[in-house]
Amino acid sequence: MANDVWVYIEHKDGNASPMSxxxxxxxxxxxxxxxxxxxxxxxxxxxxxxxxxAFSYGASKVYSVEDGVFKGFRAEAYAKAASFLLDKYKPExxxxxxxxxxxxxxxxxxxxxxxxLCTDSIGIKIDGGQIKLTRAAFGGxxxxxxxxxxxxxxxxxxxxxxxxxxEKDASKxxxxxxxxxxxxxxxxxxxxxxFIKSEVAVNLVEADIIVSGGRGxxxxxxxxxxxxxxDILGAAVGASRAAVDSGWISxxxxxxxxxxxxxxxxxxxxxxxxxIQHLAGMRTSDCIVAxxxxxxxxxxxxxxxxxxxxxxxxxxxxxxxxxxKLNK
Amino acid sequence: MKIxxxxxxxxxxxxxxxxxxPKGTLKRDGMDPIINPFDEFALEEALLTRENFDGDIxxxxxxxxxxxxxxxxxLALTVNEVHRLTDDAFAGSDTYATAYxxxxxxxxxxxxxxxxxxxxxxxxxxxxxGAELASILGFSQLTYVSKVRQIxxxxxxxVVERSIEGGIEVIEAKLPAVVxxxxxxxxxRLPNLMGIxxxxxxEIPAWNxxxxxxxxxxxxxxxxxxKVVEIAVPPPRGAGEILKGELxxxxxxxxxxxxxxxxxK
Numbered sequence: 001m002a003n004d005v006w007v008y009i010e011h012k013d014g015n016a017s018p019m020s021x022x023x024x025x026x027x028x029x030x031x032x033x034x035x036x037x038x039x040x041x042x043x044x045x046x047x048x049x050x051x052x053x054a055f056s057y058g059a060s061k062v063y064s065v066e067d068g069v070f071k072g073f074r075a076e077a078y079a080k081a082a083s084f085l086l087d088k089y090k091p092e093x094x095x096x097x098x099x100x101x102x103x104x105x106x107x108x109x110x111x112x113x114x115x116x117l118c119t120d121s122i123g124i125k126i127d128g129g130q131i132k133l134t135r136a137a138f139g140g141x142x143x144x145x146x147x148x149x150x151x152x153x154x155x156x157x158x159x160x161x162x163x164x165x166x167e168k169d170a171s172k173x174x175x176x177x178x179x180x181x182x183x184x185x186x187x188x189x190x191x192x193x194x195f196i197k198s199e200v201a202v203n204l205v206e207a208d209i210i211v212s213g214g215r216g217x218x219x220x221x222x223x224x225x226x227x228x229x230x231d232i233l234g235a236a237v238g239a240s241r242a243a244v245d246s247g248w249i250s251x252x253x254x255x256x257x258x259x260x261x262x263x264x265x266x267x268x269x270x271x272x273x274x275x276i277q278h279l280a281g282m283r284t285s286d287c288i289v290a291x292x293x294x295x296x297x298x299x300x301x302x303x304x305x306x307x308x309x310x311x312x313x314x315x316x317x318x319x320x321x322x323x324x325k326l327n328k
Numbered sequence: 329m330k331i332x333x334x335x336x337x338x339x340x341x342x343x344x345x346x347x348x349x350p351k352g353t354l355k356r357d358g359m360d361p362i363i364n365p366f367d368e369f370a371l372e373e374a375l376l377t378r379e380n381f382d383g384d385i386x387x388x389x390x391x392x393x394x395x396x397x398x399x400x401x402x403l404a405l406t407v408n409e410v411h412r413l414t415d416d417a418f419a420g421s422d423t424y425a426t427a428y429x430x431x432x433x434x435x436x437x438x439x440x441x442x443x444x445x446x447x448x449x450x451x452x453x454x455x456x457x458g459a460e461l462a463s464i465l466g467f468s469q470l471t472y473v474s475k476v477r478q479i480x481x482x483x484x485x486x487v488v489e490r491s492i493e494g495g496i497e498v499i500e501a502k503l504p505a506v507v508x509x510x511x512x513x514x515x516x517r518l519p520n521l522m523g524i525x526x527x528x529x530x531e532i533p534a535w536n537x538x539x540x541x542x543x544x545x546x547x548x549x550x551x552x553x554x555k556v557v558e559i560a561v562p563p564p565r566g567a568g569e570i571l572k573g574e575l576x577x578x579x580x581x582x583x584x585x586x587x588x589x590x591x592x593k
Contacts, residue, residue: 017493075459075469100472100492107423107459108469115553116424119454132557137453138339145558189468190501193487198495205493208591233592244512251512252491257450258365258511265591283565287589289582295570304568305582309575317579325583326592 003092005031006153007059008082009042009050010101013072016050019206021057023095023158025166026124028058033126034092039063041094043081045071055174058166062174063089067182072192073101077183079108084181087113091153093131095124098157099205106157115151120261122162122284140261140280160205161263204236204255209266210285212238212255214278215246216271216292217311223249225315226270232322238262240278256281270311274299291315329383329481332437333374334430334445334461335367335402337395363398366446369509371402372516373476374444381479383441384408388433390418390426396532403527404519411437415536420549423452427460429547432540434465441481443506447472458508468505474513479503 007023009016027038039061040054051062065081082105086094094109096102098120110117122143123134133156134145148154204210211230213223223237230237238260239253255262257277267285272278274290274297282288283302290303291311300306307314322328340360363371374385387402389395390413399410413433421429434440443465448455462469474491477498484503489496491510519527537544545551571578586592 075471076462079463079469100490103456104459104469104471107456108463110456111424111427111460111463114424116422117456118554119423119456134558135453136562138451140562143560143562144556145560146554146556148554150553189505190470190499193498193500196496196498203493251510254511265589266586283562287586288565288568289586300570301567302565305585306568306570307578307582308570309578313575314579317575318583321579321583322592325587 002090003034003036004061004089005034005036005038006063006086006089006091006094007038007040008094008096008102008105009040009054010097010099011042011044011047011050014044014046014049016053019160019165020097021054022160022163022165023097024054024058026158026163027095028166030093030124030126030131036092037061039091041082041085043070043078051176055172056168056170058172060174061177063177063179065179065181069183069185069188074188074190074192075101075104075108076190077188079105079112080183081181083109083112085179086153086155088179094153094155096155096157098159102157106155110151110155113151116148117155117157118146118148119157121156121158124156124158136261136280138280140257140283141276159261159263198252204238204253204260204262207236207262207264209233209235209268210238210255210262210264210282211235211268211270212240212272212282213243213249213270214240214272215242216273217243217248218271219246219248222271222311225311229268229315229319229322232319232326232328233266235266235268238267238282240272240275269299269303270315272299273297274302329377329381329442329479330437330440331374331377331383331385332434332440332443333367333370333385333387333402333407334443334457335371335387335389335398336364336446336449337361337389337391337398338364338449338451361394361397363401364446364449364451366448366450366509366511367398368446368516369511369513370444370446371405371407372514373507373509374407375405375517376514377442377444377476377479381481383481386411386437388413388430390414390421390429399532400527400530401519403530404523405517406523410532412532412534413540414534415542415544417537417542417544417548417550420552421547422552422554423454423456424460424553425547425551427457427464429540429542430457430461431464432542433535434461436535436540441484441503442479442486443467443504445506445508447508447510458506462506465504465506468501468503470499470501470505471508473507473509476507476513
């Protein structure tokens with residue numbers, strides 16, 4: 001149907017990434033509002049199981065392009081297939097996650113269709129029949145709301161965790177629409193040689209809990225303590241720019257305006273003063289715990305719970321309590 | 329090798345931002361401008377590439393007169409040529425229009441092997457212009473690049489590492505390519521005094537819509553498909569509770585409160 005809401009499903013080698021279905025929840029809300037359906041679309045090789053999973057998270061239809069050439073993610077190949085589907089069916093709106101894959105595919109698809117897109121939406125609503133997308137600019141110091149009157153489908157990437165994951169119901173069924181579309185290998189510009197899995201497997205964007213260290217943790221040893229706390233909580237380790245620039249931890253851990261934007265349920269900030277550039281990346285966390293020696297640190301104005309003190313004393317105490325209470 | 333680097337002037341991340349609300353654009357005058365931090369890495373990568381593989385670097389920037397500053401800085405760092413892309417019709421361009429204008433300049437430059445740009449700008453924060461540029465030009469799309477392993481200009485090949493969720497992906501691609509780089513790929517150098525002096529004397533050439541053969545209906549406010557309708561300051565988060573007392577008690581309280589959230593498994 002012409003005003004359907006489409007959700008792009010990410011996967012790695014046919015296994016949907018765990019959070020990939022989260023947009024089906026907000027997608028369903030939008031579709032109900034528009035009097036249409038929420039549909040998933042997927043590009044890959046052997047993606048049948050993904051279709052089944054998409055139904056259980058609320059998709060009423062799944063559009064797929066399957067071909068051997070789509071074995072392994074490649075932005076240009078996937079974007080060509082995605083824009084083929086979007087151009088053929090012209091849904092009202094297409095939602096992608098603002099991950100590396102979602103951003104790459106959406107941007108290239110929008111550009112090949114000849115129009116712009118809104119990135120990293122944190123709010124989506126329908127107002128007077130018009131879709132309004134809200135996003136952060138200037139590292140979160142402002143929000144801007146945009147409309148897209150010219151293009152169809154309206155394409156947007158959505159910040160991971162901005163909307164709740166829909167409930168799974170394995171009994172739900174739907175219709176699969178398989179489209180044939182292929183590209184000759186020789187027409188593709190890129191080849192994936194290998195994937196080197198990160199030892200630390202940082203996935204800050206999807207983490208529910210982040211333990212983050214700043215200038216105040218003082219060095220490598222401080223981060224060992226962050227890691228210890230993170231391990232007990234099943235958390236990812238984050239860092240402020242100051243800690244990354246000091247070489248205590250790699251850039252992939254950086255949270256903030258020039259690092260990653262995160263939205264965990266719990267963010268524990270240790271020795272982080274709370275510069276606006278850092279706040280920009282984490283201020284939408286559900287619960288923020290700040291531990292800092294300086295009682296005037298701006299982080300306390302944004303924290304749900306503040307502890308004024310030396311992290312070297314506070315964190316070991318907290319680790320001890322968690323160990324006891326969580327039986328670890 | 330012909331290397332292009334796209335650089336953008338942005339307000340200092342510390343600066344107070346002023347908006348022209350009815351237009352939905354930034355009032356850039358009166359704000360301290362800097363080179364977009366991610367573009368410094370792009371520019372440095374261009375310089376390193378030229379050192380390793382020879383060739384010419386052409387830096388381009390879209391923006392008003394003031395944007396000449398970032399190009400002058402690039403000249404001070406010894407890039408071979410610069411062009412400022414400017415036209416009243418460009419104001420209000422969205423990501424696609426911006427990529428379309430940059431693509432037109434890259435086509436005009438001609439025979440480009442590799443384009444380096446930053447992962448995103450710190451003002452608009454969209455992070456898609458590089459990918460859109462690659463798509464429009466039909467170049468290889470290489471985003472989130474944390475290392476350029478190898479460039480083989482003769483065989484039109486490049487190998488890069490991309491830092492994505494969960495690890496590093498190694499990709500071999502055909503040239504020409506658009507490479508958008510992340511922080512940490514290199515250590516940007518500073519210009520020396522001689523370079524700054526030399527650059528100060530050079531006139532920055534400008535290309536307008538006609539020079540670039542651009543259809544004005546496709547760019548600026550006119551052409552943008554996305555339109556800003558509202559700008560707001562997010563509501564303050566509000567300070568919570570400062571936990572006071574003995575460390576033992578504080579640690580008990582905070583761990584209880586966090587466990588109560590039922591997030592920790």
